[in-house]
Structures are given as C-alpha cells and as structure tokens.
Amino acid sequence: MKKIPGQLLIELLLAMAIFALMVPAVIAGLVTSNQSDTLNQRRIEATAIANEMNEALRVIREGAWANVATAGTYHVESAAPTWSLVANAQTLDGFTRTVVISDVQRDANGLIVDSGGTNDPSTRRIVTTVSWDEPMMGEVRQEYYLTRYLDNIVEVDTSKAQFDLGIAAGTAVTNQDDGEITLGAGGQGDWCDPNLNIIAIDLPKSGVANAISAIPGQIVAGTGENASGVSFAKIEVQDTDPPAGSIQGTFDGYKTNAVFTETRYAYLATDTNSKEVVIIDMQQTDPSTGKYLEVGYFDAPGNSDGISVVTSGNIGFVTTGASLYSFNLTSKTGSRALLATRSLPAVGTKIVVAGSDLYISIAGAAKELQVVRFNSTGSTLTNYGYADVNGAAAYDVAVNATGTRAYLATGYSSSQPEFFIINTSGKSSSNPNLPNVGTYNAGSMSPLGVAVVPGNKAILVGTGGEEYQVINIANESGPVRCGGLEINTGVFDIGSVLEADNDAYSYIVTGDNLLELKIIEGGPGGQYSNQGTFISRIIDVRYASVFNYFDWLVQVVANTTLQYQLAIADPVSSSCISADYVFVGPDKTSSSYFTGPTTVPFDDDGVGYENPGQCFRYKLFFASTDPFSSPEFLEMSINYNP
Numbered sequence: 001m002k003k004i005p006g007q008l009l010i011e012l013l014l015a016m017a018i019f020a021l022m023v024p025a026v027i028a029g030l031v032t033s034n035q036s037d038t039l040n041q042r043r044i045e046a047t048a049i050a051n052e053m054n055e056a057l058r059v060i061r062e063g064a065w066a067n068v069a070t071a072g073t074y075h076v077e078s079a080a081p082t083w084s085l086v087a088n089a090q091t092l093d094g095f096t097r098t099v100v101i102s103d104v105q106r107d108a109n110g111l112i113v114d115s116g117g118t119n120d121p122s123t124r125r126i127v128t129t130v131s132w133d134e135p136m137m138g139e140v141r142q143e144y145y146l147t148r149y150l151d152n153i154v155e156v157d158t159s160k161a162q163f164d165l166g167i168a169a170g171t172a173v174t175n176q177d178d179g180e181i182t183l184g185a186g187g188q189g190d191w192c193d194p195n196l197n198i199i200a201i202d203l204p205k206s207g208v209a210n211a212i213s214a215i216p217g218q219i220v221a222g223t224g225e226n227a228s229g230v231s232f233a234k235i236e237v238q239d240t241d242p243p244a245g246s247i248q249g250t251f252d253g254y255k256t257n258a259v260f261t262e263t264r265y266a267y268l269a270t271d272t273n274s275k276e277v278v279i280i281d282m283q284q285t286d287p288s289t290g291k292y293l294e295v296g297y298f299d300a301p302g303n304s305d306g307i308s309v310v311t312s313g314n315i316g317f318v319t320t321g322a323s324l325y326s327f328n329l330t331s332k333t334g335s336r337a338l339l340a341t342r343s344l345p346a347v348g349t350k351i352v353v354a355g356s357d358l359y360i361s362i363a364g365a366a367k368e369l370q371v372v373r374f375n376s377t378g379s380t381l382t383n384y385g386y387a388d389v390n391g392a393a394a395y396d397v398a399v400n401a402t403g404t405r406a407y408l409a410t411g412y413s414s415s416q417p418e419f420f421i422i423n424t425s426g427k428s429s430s431n432p433n434l435p436n437v438g439t440y441n442a443g444s445m446s447p448l449g450v451a452v453v454p455g456n457k458a459i460l461v462g463t464g465g466e467e468y469q470v471i472n473i474a475n476e477s478g479p480v481r482c483g484g485l486e487i488n489t490g491v492f493d494i495g496s497v498l499e500a501d502n503d504a505y506s507y508i509v510t511g512d513n514l515l516e517l518k519i520i521e522g523g524p525g526g527q528y529s530n531q532g533t534f535i536s537r538i539i540d541v542r543y544a545s546v547f548n549y550f551d552w553l554v555q556v557v558a559n560t561t562l563q564y565q566l567a568i569a570d571p572v573s574s575s576c577i578s579a580d581y582v583f584v585g586p587d588k589t590s591s592s593y594f595t596g597p598t599t600v601p602f603d604d605d606g607v608g609y610e611n612p613g614q615c616f617r618y619k620l621f622f623a624s625t626d627p628f629s630s631p632e633f634l635e636m637s638i639n640y641n642p
Contacts, residue, residue, distance in 0.1 A: 038135050046130035046140040049095060053128045054142065056083040057099065065148050065642065066544065068124055074099040094134060100127040104145065110599075112145075121602050121612050122148045122546045122641060148546060148641035155539055157618075158553075158635040162537060170532025171622055174455075174524040176472065176482055183532050183622045183630035185454035187504035187523020188241065191470050192457070192483035194506075194522070198242040200515035204230045204250055209509035209516040213261040214495035219245070220266050221509055221517060222256030231256045232268055232292070234282055235517065239499055243519060251280050251292040258308045258350075265332055266292075269306030269318060274299050276306030277318050279332050298327040298336040310351045310358075315339065315378035317358060319348030324360065326378040342381035344370055350396045354403035357384060357427070361408060363393030368420075369408050369434070371427050385427035387434040390416035396493075398452045399424075401626045404558045406434075407458050407473075412446035419447065419460055421476050425558065440471050440479040449494040452628045454504050455524050456557060457482070461491035461508060468508065468520075474555040474632045487518075496522075498627060530627070534620040536636070540576040543642040546612045551597040553635035560624040562631035563593035566600065568613035576615030582608040583619045593621065 056076040060067045060083050067085060075090035075097045076083050089098040102125045105117030112123075124146045131139035157163070160179035172184045176192050189195075203209055203221055211222040219235040232251040238244040251268075258269040268278040279296035286293050300306065304321035311317070316327045316336065326339040346365035351358055358372040358381075371385035392410040399406050404425040410418050417439035424434050444465035451459045456474040461467060468485040489511035496506045504523035509516050547568055556562050567581035585592025588601050588609055602611050616638070624630050 039138060042132050042138060043140060046095060046132065049097060049130045050128050050140050050142050053097060053099060057126060057146065059083050060085055061146050068101060068146055069121070071102050074101065094132055096131045098129040101125070118602060119604070121604060122548065153541070153640055153642070155541070155638045155640070156635060157536060165537035167535040168532070169534070170529035171534045172524050177634070181534050181620065181633040182455060182524060183624055184529050185504065185523050185630055186498050186502040187454070187521055189521035189523060191453060191455060191522035191524070192472070194468065194470060194483055194485050194520045196485065196518055196520065198519040198521060200519070201235060201245045201247070201517040202514055203233050203516045204247065208492070208511055208513065210492040211256055211259045212493045212495045212507055212509045213259045214497050214507050215261055215263070216497055216499050218261060218263070219495065219507055219517070220259050220261040222259040222268060232259060232266060232280060234266070234292070239501060241503055242521060243505065245517070245519070249282065249285065249292050251294070254278055257306060260310050262311065267309045267311060267316065269309040271305040273303045273305070276300040276320050277309050277316065277327070281332065296333045296336055300325050301338070301341070307347065307349060308351045310353050312353045315374065317351050319344065319351060319360065322346050322348070324348055324358070324372060324381060326374060326381060328378070339378040340381045342372055342383070349394060352397055352399045354399040354401070357403055359397050359399050359406050361394035361397040363395065366391065368394035368410060369397060369406060369422055371424065371434070382429060383432065384429055385424065385432045385434045387420070387422045387436060389420045389436055392416065392418070395447065396449045398450050398458070400452060400559065400628060402559050407450050407452055409447040409450035409460055412444070412464065417441040418445070419450070419458070419471060419479065421473060421479065438473070438476040438479050440481070442469060445469065448492055451494045451496040451506060453496045453506060453522055454498055454628050456629055456632065457522070459494055459496070459506055461494045463490035467491045474557060476557060530625065531623045533622070534633070536618045538576050539616050539638070541614055541616070541640060541642065544570070544612045544614050545640040545642045546602070547600040547616060547638060547640045549597070549599055549639040550594070551637040552633070555632040555634065557629050557631065559626040560629050560631040562633060563595050563621045565590070565593060565619045566616065567619070568609060568611045568616040570610055571614050579615040580608065581617055584609045
C-alpha cells in the first residue's frame with residue numbers, strides 16, 4: 001500500500017494532542033487521591049476528638065449536673081483526674097473544637113418541642129462540632145441529649161416519727177399502722193386500743209339490758225331479756241373526761257325491746273300488743289311512784305310485738321314483725337294515729353333514719369337491708385332500695401351522716417362474713433339493688449349491734465368469741481380488725497356519741513347485771529374538725545436538685561377529700577429552716593391543688609416556688625362532710641435528682 005504523503009505527521013500531531021489532554025487528568029487524579037486520603041484522615045481524627053469530647057461531657061455531667069446546666073458555647077479540657085468545661089471554642093492542632101449546650105422544652109405530654117413548651121431542667125441538648133480548614137474545610141457534627149440519671153433518689157415520709165415533725169391544724173397523727181394522718185376525730189383515747197377503765201354504771205334491778213340509745217349528755221336503756229329489770233332508765237352523762245354518769249330516773253310496766261331518745265321524750269318498743277310504742281315524758285314524774293310519766297302510745301295493727309322504734313321530727317316509725325308503720329307525733333300525748341304501712345321482706349330488727357330515708361335491718365329474708373323513703377308528713381312509705389348479702393339474719397344497721405353508706409351486722413355464720421359495707425349512694429326506686437363494697441368476718445362472735453364512730457372505725461358487738469371488735473373501715477374494700485375486748489357476759493347493744501367538746505365515746509349494755517352499762521373512750525386524739533391541714537417536716541436534700549415525681553398512699557372514703565400542694569425553695573444562708581416556702585398546685589399558683597401522684601412542675605425564676613431547689617415540704621388539705629369519716633394519709637414518696 002502506498003502511503004499518503006503527510007499522514008505520519010498527522011498521526012504524530014494526534015498522539016501529541018491526546019497525550020496533552022491525558023497528562024493533566026492523570027496529574028489531577030494523583031493530586032485528588034492524595035488530598036482525599038488526607039481528608040479522610042482528618043475526618044477520622046475529628047471523629048475521635050468528637051467522641052472523646054462526648055465521653056468527657058458525660059464525665060463532667062456525672063460530677064454534678066450543675067456542670068452542664070448552663071446554656072452556652074464551650075470546649076472541654078483535661079483537668080486530671082477528670083475533665084472540665086471551658087467557655088468558648090478551642091483551636092488546637094488544626095482542629096476547632098466546640099460544645100454548644102442549650103435548654104430543652106417539653107409540651108404537656110412530656111415531648112420535646114422547639115418552642116412553646118416548658119423548660120426541662122433535667123435535660124440538655126448537646127451539639128459537639130470538630131472542624132478544620134486544611135487541606136480543605138470540613139467538620140464532624142454530633143447532636144444528642146444529656147439527662148440527669150445518676151443518684152435518682154426517693155425520699156419517703158411514712159412513719160409517725162416523721163409526721164410528728166410536721167404542723168397539724170385540725171388534723172391528728174396516729175399510729176395504727178406505723179403512722180398516718182387523719183382529720184382530728186374527737187376523743188383522747190384510741191378506738192383500736194379499747195379499755196374498760198371508765199367506771200361502769202349499774203342499772204336498777206337485775207334485768208338484762210338489751211337496748212340503748214344515746215345523745216350528748218344523755219343515755220337511755222331498756223331491758224327485754226326478762227321482766228326483772230326496769231323497763232327504762234335514763235342516765236345523765238356529765239361532760240367531763242372521763243364522763244361521769246348517774247341515773248336520773250326510771251320507768252316500769254313493760255318489757256322493752258328497743259328504746260329511742262330525744263332530749264325530753266323517750267320511746268319504747270314493747271311486747272304489749274295494745275301499745276307497741278310507749279311515749280315517756282322525762283320531764284314529768286308520777287307523784288305516786290316518782291317514776292317518769294307515760295304520756296302517749298301507738299297501737300299498731302295486729303298483735304305483733306314492737307321491735308324497733310325511731311322518730312324524725314313529728315313522725316314516728318316502728319317495726320312489728322314484717323311490717324313498718326309510721327305514726328303521728330305532732331302531739332306526744334294519748335293514742336297516736338297511724339299514718340302509713342309498708343310490708344317488709346321479713347322481720348324488721350332495727351330502724352335508722354338518715355334524711356328522708358329509713359334503713360331497716362331484716363331477719364329471715366334474702367334481703368337483709370331494706371331502704372324505705374318517707375314524705376314530709378309520713379303518709380307515704382316507698383321502697384327505695386335493698387341489699388342482699390349473706391343470707392343470715394341481720395340484727396342491726398348503722399348509717400353515715402350523708403346516707404351514702406350503710407353498715408350491716410348479721411348473725412354468726414361459719415362460712416360467711418357478718419359485717420357488710422353497703423354503698424347506698426345510688427339508691428332509687430328504679431335501681432333498688434344496692435351493692436356490697438366490703439365485708440368483715442367476726443370470727444366466732446354472733447353480732448347483735450353495730451356503730452360507726454369518728455376516725456373511719458366501726459364497732460361490732462355481740463355474744464361469743466371476742467364480743468367487742470373495732471374495725472378499720474378506711475379501706476372499704478378490705479375492712480380489718482384493729483382492736484377489741486373480751487366481754488364474756490355478752491354485749492347486746494351499742495350507742496356512740498361525739499360530745500360538744502369533741503370527746504368521743506361508745507356506750508354498751510352487757511349481760512353483767514351488776515354493771516350493765518359500760519363506757520369506752522375512743523378517737524385518735526385532737527379536736528374533731530370537718531376540715532384541716534397538715535404541713536410536712538422540712539426536707540433538706542443538701543444540693544440543688546430537680547424534683548421529678550410525687551407519689552402518695554392514701555385512703556379516701558366516701559364524703560371525704562384529700563388534696564395537696566408542694567413547696568420547693570432555695571436555702572437562705574445555707575439553711576432550709578428560713579427558706580421561703582410557697583405552696584402551689586399544678587399551675588404553680590396557690591389556688592390550685594394536686595389530687596394524686598403526678599410530675600412536679602418546673603420553675604427556676606429565682607422567686608417563690610422553685611424547681612430545682614434544695615428545700616421542700618408538702619401541705620395536705622383534708623375535708624369531710626361526714627363527722628365519722630376522714631381521709632387517711634399514709635405515705636409520700638418524692639423522687640429527685642441532685
């Protein structure tokens with residue numbers, strides 16, 4: 001093949017051009033590769049520095065939360081044997097090291113938000129940055145959160161010794177279970193530690209007393225076991241401590257099954273079929289006998305004995321067999337007129353009035369409690385609820401002041417409890433079945449009477465076993481015995497009184513024919529109040545700390561409330577004694593109240609309530625609309641982080 005002239009020259013020029021183009025690329029690639037290696041090495045070194053900074057920050061945090069609590073820009077320095085934070089960034093060995101600490105806000109659900117939340121003094125946002133300029137600019141940036149977690153401490157207030165260091169106003173510290181706080185409930189004794197130290201009273205003659213009714217300053221008793229005693233005796237009680245009782249007068253002529261007293265008049269349920277109820281005027285006496293004068297009576301239809309009697313204003317009520325009758329008491333004298341009749345499921349053994357309702361214990365039917373509502377004139381009696389408990393005969397019932405709880409005593413059962421707490425708050429003619437919310441087994445005692453006394457206690461009396469038993473009913477779902485007495489002659493009835501000077505007593509009639517009437521002082525001590533406060537001891541946690549969560553153990557029964565407020569403060573002159581304690585609720589004002597365990601609000605403005613702080617107390621607010629019931633405070637747990 002012949003060569004074209006000049007072809008070689010063209011090929012040479014083309015090769016030179018290609019070479020000229022490739023050489024810079026090769027050189028650039030070699031340079032870039034070298035720089036990339038250097039950059040990677042920088043990034044590796046920067047990452048190691050950042051990791052070291054982060055570990056150093058955790059060490060600093062563990063030394064004290066205050067070391068990382070202030071927002072700002074810092075760097076870390078070694079301060080053997082530990083680390084420290086130093087203000088501003090630091091450039092060293094070609095790297096600029098920066099730690100930025102900022103506050104964290106949380107919303108009402110505890111979630112972190114950028115704005116509009118509440119500052120969380122236990123959390124900090126951390127941004128660590130390590131940057132460099134050579135061989136080209138770059139940085140390693142890491143972001144995370146630090147929180148308090150070391151020394152997560154719980155302080156617990158639960159013992160009587162701790163509560164005794166607090167300030168009680170209308171409240172009382174008791175020691176039934178290693179310390180609790182209640183409303184002051186009257187009396188200087190202890191219901192759960194009963195005794196017979198107060199002098200008993202001998203009722204006239206030798207009959208066995210089986211009925212009692214008591215109001216402040218006055219007790220009346222009757223006999224029904226046999227006819228050898230007086231039908232009725234009035235005992236005047238002097239308001240002293242202990243009380244002094246003396247018999248003021250008696251009445252004869254009937255066998256008495258039950259008594260009820262007003263200030264002037266007493267009412268006897270008798271076994272006389274023409275006078276099932278006898279009315280006695282205790283301000284008049286028969287000139288020929290010197291005994292109280294019978295002034296009126298009620299003759300119930302039929303021939304059954306009067307079993308229980310009670311009055312409400314100008315209306316009287318009596319049970320005879322399985323019937324309930326109301327009668328007119330606008331006058332007390334002469335034969336009293338029948339107003340209304342209501343059949344009962346079986347024999348009505350005891351009537352108690354609360355408001356416009358009658359609570360009747362029933363013996364011999366599946367419904368052991370019957371509630372009957374009466375109108376203002378007593379001319380209408382309407383079934384308004386019932387309770388079916390254990391099938392045993394019920395012999396007595398007590399009701400709280402608001403008519404929302406009934407306490408039923410039934411006869412001995414080898415397999416069932418004998419004491420029942422009935423929730424009567426929802427009673428109505430359309431929804432009559434009342435729920436049983438708590439029970440108690442009286443052992444081998446056969447109960448005959450029950451009373452509810454101040455301080456969340458019920459007293460069950462009867463024959464056999466331990467005849468006088470005190471029941472703590474603060475926890476309605478689990479009533480428990482807290483004390484008792486052996487009275488081997490038997491206890492046939494009980495009444496309780498809260499006197500004007502706030503002393504509380506139970507009065508019992510027993511089979512002791514020499515000293516039938518016995519008096520037992522009760523109450524956890526202190527003046528009764530329907531409201532009160534308690535301020536806790538000062539608790540100094542020694543360091544400025546964040547209080548995170550409060551928990552409590554309380555027992556709040558029907559018709560009572562228990563609220564609390566918190567006070568956290570900074571010390572004054574290094575002492576918590578002089579600190580400014582401002583008690584607040586969840587909105588950090590004195591007009592709001594906590595009602596249960598919750599998180600503690602944060603506030604760090606340097607005025608009034610503070611969290612973080614070093615000194616704290618809590619304040620309890622007790623209230624009750626029932627003179628026999630009180631909320632109980634048992635324990636407070638406070639979680640905090642130094």
